[in-house]
Amino acid sequence: MSTQSHYDNHLASFYAWMTGNFDAKQQEQEEFFRSKGLVPHSNAVALDLGCGHGLQSISLARLGFTVHAVDFNQHLLSDLNARAKGLTIGTVLANLADVSQYGAEAELIACMGDTLTHLDSPSQAASLLREWAQLLLPGGKLVLSFRDLTEELIGEQRFIPVRAEDDRIHICFLEYHPGHVRVYDQLLEKRQGQWIQKVSSYKKLRLGVESVKTMLEEAGLAVESHDVIARLHYLVATKPTVSAK
Ligand SMILES: C[S@@+](CC[C@H](N)C(=O)[O-])C[C@H]1O[C@@H](n2cnc3c(N)ncnc32)[C@H](O)[C@@H]1O
Structure with missing residues (x-):
């Protein structure tokens, strides 16, 4: 069973129920962005990669971004569209592996709620982080939240x-x-x-948080904050305003 068919045939149909109170969860995400100063400063474009039913997309749109919300599951994108009335959110049905389908210059890129661990391999994660870093405007931010599953539960x-x-x-x-x-x-x-x-x-x-920090640095980004909230690691990384290379 691939990750996409798992969502398409099983998880997407009860994802919103599983997540619980949308408004409370959405407000937590909005508060996180606000607390880190992640509000529009330049072109106000944000990419939300693996957006699901919209916890981060809705938050970013409320903070003033024009959001390109990307996911490979149509059920979750439809759910997001139903919640996005009046907000500047466009949905894109695409696989994150194919950046040409959703790539755009952005001042903020979010890949949150454990989407990073859904990728095929650590090398795919590292190479996508490099491609996403290229899309960022100077001074732009990449925001990740994911679980570090390196420690085995028994x-x-x-x-x-x-x-x-x-x-x-x-x-x-x-x-x-x-x-x-x-x-x-x-x-x-x-x-x-x-x-x-x-x-x-x-x-x-099973991506270790320190190895993801190394991937971000190898992509030319500077990790500026690391928080652990409800067992998710939140990393914010910045693209330098003047290229170091
Ligand atoms: C755990 S959910 C997180 C959703 C949302 N960011 C949140 O915090 O609620 C992971 C999302 O990523 C999507 N996804 C996973 N792998 C993907 C890929 N390769 N391309 C596009 N979407 C992907 C899934 O369909 C799902 O909506």
């Missing part, structure tokens, strides 16, 4: 209860491999008194 720690209601339960199971974790999303739904199980899995990269 035994029952690998079962993560995500959300439960009377008729719906979502549990993640993590299977550790060298270099990646296979994530199983188990969904149980009660229909006409019967529990129906649907399970599907995908691969997440």
Whole structure:
């Protein structure tokens, strides 16, 4: 099962439910951007890569950016479009691997909410970070948030209860491999008194936060902040105003 088919055939249909209160989560993201001074300063274009249903896109648009929201899942983009009424957000159905489909000069690029670990390999992540750095205007910012999965959970720690209601339960199971974790999303739904199980899995990269910082530096960016919020590592990196090379 590829990551895209995992989203297309399974996760996208309950992603918004799994995430919980959209407005509260969106406001947390908006507050993060504001606290880091991530507001428009030059061309006011932001790319939100792996935008999902829009937690960062809506926040960036509310802060005054024109947002190009990119994702390979149409269900989540439609959800975002329904929330984006009156905001300057354009959605792009594309795979992040193909920068030519969404590349534009931007003063801010966000790849947040663990999207980075969805990429195929560390070398693909490093090469995309280099391409994204090229798209940034001088002084522009690249913002990442992702989980560092290098430390292995063992035994029952690998079962993560995500959300439960009377008729719906979502549990993640993590299977550790060298270099990646296979994530199983188990969904149980009660229909006409019967529990129906649907399970599907995908691969997440085990990217260490220090190795991602090195990738950012090798892409010519300077890491200016590192915060850990709800077990996600938030990195903000800046493109120098005068090229060091
Ligand atoms: C964990 S979600 C994060 C969504 C959003 N940024 C958030 O914080 O809620 C990862 C998103 O990236 C998208 N995605 C993963 N790999 C992708 C790729 N190679 N190309 C385009 N979208 C991708 C998925 O469809 C999903 O919407």
